[in-house]
Amino acid sequence: MNGAMNSFLRFYGFSLVFTVVCLALAGWYGWYATGTIAGTAQILWIVAILSVLEISLSFDNAVVNASVLKEMDEVWQKRFLTWGIAFAVFGMRVVFPLAIVAIAAGLGPLETVNLSLNNPQEYERIVSSAHVGIAGFGGAFLSMVGLKFFFDMDKDVHWIRSLEEWLSRFGALPAAEIALLLLTIWGISTLLPDAEALTFLISGILGLVTFIAVEGINTILELKEEAAKLQGAVVRSGLGGFLYLNVLDASFSFDGVIGAFALSNNMVVIALGLSIGAMFVRSMTIHLVRKGTLAQYRFLEHGAFWAIIALGLIMLFSAKVHIPETITGLIGAVLIGLSLYWSVRFNRKHGAELDPTA
Secondary structure (H helix, E strand, O other), X not given: XXXXXXXXXXXXXXXXXXXXXXXXXXXXXHHHHHOOHHHHHHHHHHHXXXXXXXXXXXXXXXXXHHHHHOOOOHHHHHHHHHHHHHHHHHHHHHHHHHHHHHHHHOOOHHHXXXXXXXXXXXXXXHHHHOHHHHHHHHHHHHHHHHHHHHOOOOOOOOOOHHHHHHHHHHHHOOOHHHHHHHHHHHHHHOOOOHHHHHHHHHHHHHHHHHHHHXXXXXXXXHHHHHHHHHOOOOOOOOHHHHHXXXXXXXXXXXXXXXXXXXXOOOHHHHHHHHHHHHHHHHHHHHHHHHHOHHHHOOOHHHHHHHHHHHHHHHHHHXXXXXXXXXXXXXXXXXXXXXXXXXXXXXXXXXXXXXXXXX
């Protein structure tokens, strides 16, 4: 029991401390804003619900993060937890919605903060009005992450065998996944009004270009490292993976930030709740890497990437039809749960002596 508790605290201790600090700030803010115990309790409750929702909706994010992070050296893993969390918590949960409002309303930074604190209804309206662009960008990027995993000729481990083997064959066609995504974006744009269709197309293309750019930077850095190794230099870098992970995390955050307005339109409350969830996602990522969970459970990674494709498509289609976050989270949980079950069944069938990564 003590060993399990020590292990839990080793991976999640900082997240627990961070949670206590955020809840304390929420309590102070609730009393400052409402001056009543009931009002303070309501704000604490919303912060707690937002944090739980963020954690439950982001497990696939943690699994995919771990699949990238396991290839990085320990220095960059630590930087992902430190520098990366600053970007995830402060950048995406605070600066991002403020930037949307500032650009959409033509306001300065201080005016935007003042609007978020003193006129939260208008602040929510402006953020929500940018949903079509956010859906196009985030949906395109996430869809490419998932498609890239399955459109791979070298992929020899398959969970949904017939479908994944069929998709892997398309890896021989250069940019097949890009063509498929562009056709999907165009098809959805035909369902939208002209003004929204143009916004959706542009943002979707920018999401695709961002993915290609991040992949390109990663490839260039890897080539430079290989060249340095051939000359006898010791190179251990993870800059490309670090950039990729932070863009990926940002794409996951888009839907959560917008969806949080269903519970509250208060910037402080949303930032505190989502930040707690973001910290636990980081801890889950490190836990999966340190424990070698992806190697132990053969198909878990596959389930996460299918969940990402589902999330990407949901984000794209949400430009036309609102899809509740509960359904999004449920689809991801079911896919990951099924992949975990199949992994356990595979291990039992083939025995502990079989390497599940083979």
